Amino acid sequence: MTSLARSERKADSAAADSSSPSVAARHACRAGVASSTAGVANGFVQGNLAILPEKLAASFHRFCQLNPKPCPIIGMSEVGDPRIPSLGADLDIRTDLPRYRVWRDGEVVEEPTDIMAHWRDDLVAFVIGCSFSFEEALLADDIPIRHIECGVRVPMYRTNIACVSAGPFAGPMVVSMRPLKPADAIRAVQITSRFPSVHGAPVHLGHAHSIGIADIAKPDYGDAVPINDDEIPVFWACGVTPQAVIAAAKLSFAITHAPGLMLVTDLKNKQLAVL
Missing domain, CATH: 3.30.2040.10 (PSTPO5379-like domain)
Known part of the structure; x- marks a missing residue:
């Protein structure tokens, strides 16, 4: 990570409420904690993750629209940008999940605790609602x-x-x-x-x-x-x-979360309830 990127991360972290359970959960992930997020940061929305090259992003977005029950999108990054401000001021999609899955040709080849080494300028991150x-x-x-x-x-x-x-x-x-x-x-x-x-x-x-x-x-x-x-x-x-669809399509490259190890956002669960 460059010194500029480090400075930006420090500024973002300072802007975030460090006492918030959601921010604390993300910071724990950055420190290497890699365990299930069930029951973590109660009250805050968690999300599944799918990261794809830009050339596939439109098709995946359409897939989610056509399949809203399993794939309700709650957040999406700009191309090449690891931040999703609507889900967290200091959120970095490359480091803030407990564990990731790196896919090549439809197979999981690695399960790292961060994806800094795999991030590219053409990637788009999708965060999908979670039953937690x-x-x-x-x-x-x-x-x-x-x-x-x-x-x-x-x-x-x-x-x-x-x-x-x-x-x-x-x-x-x-x-x-x-x-x-x-x-x-x-x-x-x-x-x-x-x-x-x-x-x-x-x-x-x-x-x-x-x-x-x-x-x-x-x-x-x-x-x-x-x-x-x-x-x-x-x-x-x-x-x-x-993840089942990525495997079936044998995509040459994709990144997801490890099942059960989710992204903790700053959204509140009560914000998602329909009265």
Whole structure:
């Protein structure tokens, strides 16, 4: 990093409220903390990440517009600019996530804790809404969240639900799962319907095999959680969907977040609620 860039970062950090939990979370990432962000900086919006070359950005933007359940865009950078001021005054997309995934030809080749060495002047960053935002509302209504109770990442699965394609972007929807008692599941539908910009209501309840999940004990991303006999699995569209699409398209280069390790923004969850 150049001395000018360091000076700019110091100025940005000084301008940010260092006492804010969201800023503290990002600064922890810069210091090398690389753990799940579930339950971190409660009250603040978290986001999934997809970074693509400018030549693919328009097609990906269209893909997100056509698939708003799994891919609701909450922020987007200018070409070559690692900042997204609308999401955080001092935010640097190259350093402020716990862990990233670098993709080449549709395969993950590296999982670094920053992407300074991979940043290019032609890259565009997209931040996509995350279900961690509506989890706060569920917890406030005394609906338990199993992966938070277990201290693990939310389980996520590729499904047989096809996304609407745009350019090279096509593939299956990814879903996240939370086991709930039926009464809690009904309430969860009502609550999460108020948060369309972070996936909204569930896309499926009950039998996992009917959406192409062969073994619910073996998630494609994240960690397995126990499902009690009096519970049903509840599935929400998930912002990891772009990673399944990047793999299917075998893109020559892309960067994403590592599933479950999100960008913490300065937006408040309550700002996203639809009354």
